[in-house]
Each structure stands twice: as C-alpha cells, then as structure tokens.
Amino acid sequence: MRVRARATKPQTALVNSTAPYPAFVGGYGSGKTHALLLRTLTFIFGDGGNIAYYLPTYPLIKTIAYPRFTEALDGLGVPYKINKSDHIIDVNGKQIIFRTMDNPERIVGYEVSDSMVDELDTMPTDKARDCWNRIIARNRQKKKGKNTVAVGTTPEGYRFVYEKWVKERTPSYEIIRAPTYSNPHLPEDYVDLLRETYPAQLLEAYLEGEFVNLTSGSVYSNFSREAQDVDTTITKGEPLHIGLDFNIYHMAAVVHVMRKGKAHAVSEITGGVDTPAVIKTLKERYGDHPIIIYPDASGGAGSSTGAAQSDIKQLKQAGFSINAPRRNGRVKDRVASFNRALLDPMGNTRYCVNIEQCPSLALSLEQQAYDKNGEPDKSGGLDHILDAAGYFVVRQFPIKLKPKANQPKRWS
Structure with missing residues (x-):
C-alpha cells in the first residue's frame, strides 16, 4: 500500500530520505511530528519491520501520538489495534512501538528496523546522547536496505543535535531545514505572534530553525x-x-x-x-x-x-x-x-x-x-x-x- 498525503517540501524530504540518520530541524509549527508520522506510515506499509516512535514523555504519547496515528489510520481505512498498556499499535502485520526518552535505561527489550525520534533536542545533551546510542542499538531487525533513525526537533542551542548533525557530521547524518513559514497550513497570524513574543536570538531557533547560542547573556534581558x-x-x-x-x-x-x-x-x-x-x-x-x-x-x-x-x-x-x-x-x-x-x-x-x-x-x-x-x-x-x-x-x-x-x- 502506498501512503498518499499532502506534505510540505521539508516534510517530503524527510519521508523520502534514504540517509541512515535524517533530521528534520524546524521552527515551531513547521510540521515536525506530521513529517515523522508520514515517514512512519510509509515505512509500516513498506518492506521494513517494526518501528519505534520516541517522545520525551508518556503523556505526549497519549495526547499527541495516539490521536494523530488513529486519525491517519482511520483516514486510510486500515484496520489496526491499540494496546495502550504496552504502548503499541498493531497494523499491517507489524508494530509501531511507542517509547519515551525520560528514562534512557528503559529503552530495552525490543527490536525494530526503523525508529522515529520526536523533539530529541529538548533534553540535556548527555541524556540525549545516551538515548540516541540506546535507540540505535534497538534498530537491528533485518530489512531490505538500511536501518534508519529519523529525528524531528526544534533546535535548542548547541546541544546534541547540533553536535551530531553539524559539528561532528558524517555522510550518514542528513539535516533537513524547515522554517516555520515553510508550513502554509498555520494560522495567518502565527508567525507574527512568534515575532512579537520572542527576542531575535530565540526567533532564529524557534522561527527559522537555526542553531544559535542560547547560553549567553542575561535570562531576563528585558528587566531594567x-x-x-x-x-x-x-x-x-x-x-x-x-x-x-x-x-x-x-x-x-x-x-x-x-x-x-x-x-x-x-x-x-x-x-x-x-x-x-x-x-x-x-x-x-x-x-x-x-x-x-x-x-x-x-x-x-x-x-x-x-x-x-x-x-x-x-x-x-x-x-x-x-x-x-x-x-x-x-x-x-x-x-x-x-x-x-x-x-x-x-x-x-x-x-x-x-x-x-x-x-x-x-x-x-x-x-x-x-x-x-x-x-x-x-x-x-x-x-x-x-x-x-x-x-x-x-x-x-x-x-x-x-x-x-x-x-x-x-x-x-
């Protein structure tokens, strides 16, 4: 089955990426989660095996992952079964396994062919690095082609994503830029609200999806x-x-x-x-x-x-x-x-x-x-x-x- 859905140019780039470790680095509202969802569905109906989908916390699985995946699968008319106690969706003879990154030591006990990681850069660098190494270790189901781990995140300064996809980048690591305004489906005033809310330094990260120094200067710079x-x-x-x-x-x-x-x-x-x-x-x-x-x-x-x-x-x-x-x-x-x-x-x-x-x-x-x-x-x-x-x-x-x-x- 081929999944067809409208997507922005950066979202399409993530879905179609053949790199082992592609990263969709975007501003607020750029469609990071939707891009990961599209890639997950494309892979689950492809030649691979099970897929792991990682979020920072379990409440996000309930409030973001389940609603979006069930809506998409219902729209496709595909039968599926949700096991909410084990955080698994069974579909097309495979499993989408949902896990969190708040406790890296719990990333054990299962094998997948591909993984999706949502908002990796929200975690401290050392913790993100630990999660990343454990996530890669889970990707050992055999499949036609390479095992992959895709990331969708807003950049949070010079943290792990910058370290791995920019500073120490190798050919296996692909970065896909996605500024907020690349998503035409946002409310008309959303970008203007971002500009009114955040100082220029944060706008580079949260609007443009750029890596900037978020550790310099006073936290409360507007105080006088x-x-x-x-x-x-x-x-x-x-x-x-x-x-x-x-x-x-x-x-x-x-x-x-x-x-x-x-x-x-x-x-x-x-x-x-x-x-x-x-x-x-x-x-x-x-x-x-x-x-x-x-x-x-x-x-x-x-x-x-x-x-x-x-x-x-x-x-x-x-x-x-x-x-x-x-x-x-x-x-x-x-x-x-x-x-x-x-x-x-x-x-x-x-x-x-x-x-x-x-x-x-x-x-x-x-x-x-x-x-x-x-x-x-x-x-x-x-x-x-x-x-x-x-x-x-x-x-x-x-x-x-x-x-x-x-x-x-x-x-x-």
Whole structure:
C-alpha cells in the first residue's frame, strides 16, 4: 500500500530520505511530528519491520501520538489495534512501538528496523546522547536496505543535535531545514505572534530553525531597574497574588497586586524553612487579605516537610485559593512569558517591581544567567525567587502559541 498525503517540501524530504540518520530541524509549527508520522506510515506499509516512535514523555504519547496515528489510520481505512498498556499499535502485520526518552535505561527489550525520534533536542545533551546510542542499538531487525533513525526537533542551542548533525557530521547524518513559514497550513497570524513574543536570538531557533547560542547573556534581558521600579504598596483588604516555590530551607514567595491590568511585585519571602513556616508567615502578614497562591505544580505530589500531605494540599487546608496547572510547562516558555511581561515588542510593561520591598527579586532578575545547557543557572541560588514569581507570571500572562495547523488530512 502506498501512503498518499499532502506534505510540505521539508516534510517530503524527510519521508523520502534514504540517509541512515535524517533530521528534520524546524521552527515551531513547521510540521515536525506530521513529517515523522508520514515517514512512519510509509515505512509500516513498506518492506521494513517494526518501528519505534520516541517522545520525551508518556503523556505526549497519549495526547499527541495516539490521536494523530488513529486519525491517519482511520483516514486510510486500515484496520489496526491499540494496546495502550504496552504502548503499541498493531497494523499491517507489524508494530509501531511507542517509547519515551525520560528514562534512557528503559529503552530495552525490543527490536525494530526503523525508529522515529520526536523533539530529541529538548533534553540535556548527555541524556540525549545516551538515548540516541540506546535507540540505535534497538534498530537491528533485518530489512531490505538500511536501518534508519529519523529525528524531528526544534533546535535548542548547541546541544546534541547540533553536535551530531553539524559539528561532528558524517555522510550518514542528513539535516533537513524547515522554517516555520515553510508550513502554509498555520494560522495567518502565527508567525507574527512568534515575532512579537520572542527576542531575535530565540526567533532564529524557534522561527527559522537555526542553531544559535542560547547560553549567553542575561535570562531576563528585558528587566531594567529604571523601567520596572515602582513604589506600589498593598492597600487594605485587596486580593494578593502570591507565586510560591517549594524548596526545603529555600522556600520563596513573591507577593503581587494588580493595578490596571499590570502586576506589581510588592513583597517577597526568601529562605523559608518549609511549607508550614511559609503558611504561618503569610497568615501573620496578610491574614485580612484574600490570597491566591500560584505554586510550583510539582507541589501537588510531594511535601517540603516529608509529611503525608502534599505542599499544595497544606496550602488549601490553610484556606488559600490555588491557581496551578496539572504540571509545570517548559522553563523556556515561562521565561518567555516573564520577559514579555517585563517589556513586549510594542514597548509595554505589564510586570513591575517595588525594588525596595523586593530586593532579592530585582537582583535575581538582573543577574540570572544561563548554564552550559541553555537553561537558567541554578548553581547561584538566584532561581528560587525567580521560579516563585514565574509561576504567577505564566498563569497571569501566558503565551498562547499552540498552532492548530490545518494540515490536509486527505489520506489514500
């Protein structure tokens, strides 16, 4: 059976690549996952054997892989069976085996002829390298022609994909470039939204699909003491919006008030011992105020005291309202939201700081740097107060850039 579907030029290049290790390196919305899906279906109805499809985490298998593959197979009118406990789709007498890369040691116990790797560059370099070596080791089913591993990813600085496909490139490694605008099926304003959201350096990566240095400069480059400093104070009885980071002996909280749609950081707590201690401090200081806590979402599963009750449950029992997602989003998205709130491309500021009352927050915004992996550096102790503020900012001023690309679904 020959799979026919509309595809962009870069997507077609990945599907038809005969290189052992082709990589589709593209900007946001460039159609990386769709390209890998098309290649998977082409191979599953070809001369090869089983196929492994790798994603960073298991939730992505449920929310991205299953829906897209079932839609495609239904469109083709092909019978298939999903084993969700083993994460396998049986189709055409073969198997599509879904696995994750969050624990490289679990990439064992099966053999395939070809593999697809989605968003390899989102992981730290050493972990990505470990996964890559293990993935290649699984590719040992005999087939007509070469065994292959294809990658689809957005470049995240000079990480593993740059190392393997650019710096140490051999003839077996093919790179296929795919800027965001190569996909004509995105919403009309999507590229403009990217330009409004990200600084020029990140646009090269997230729009153009280029490898750039994401480890230089200040993380919060839009912060300026002169531009963001205010003398705002808390008024009697007004609601307080408090970002909170859980770390035993390093609990951090930033207290915000809203003024005409803008957030003003007006107080901070640093060096808190644990969650009960922070609760006590908040009640003593702000007992006559409605309090909304924006915590680290991981606090729903653990406790800074080792107690049976989670940190978030303790906050709820203390009478505080909670505003938190089910799980934390990407750190880079939180940083982008924060920088945009500090100063957007139109010159507007939506996040201000009373520097006299929040000296640690101001210092951290000013001095936080990147580590060698392109992540905000945690070694200097500046991250706790920034994480606390960031959990509030990303909920109050989120960046909504999830494109609903109308990729044609004409299957035949």
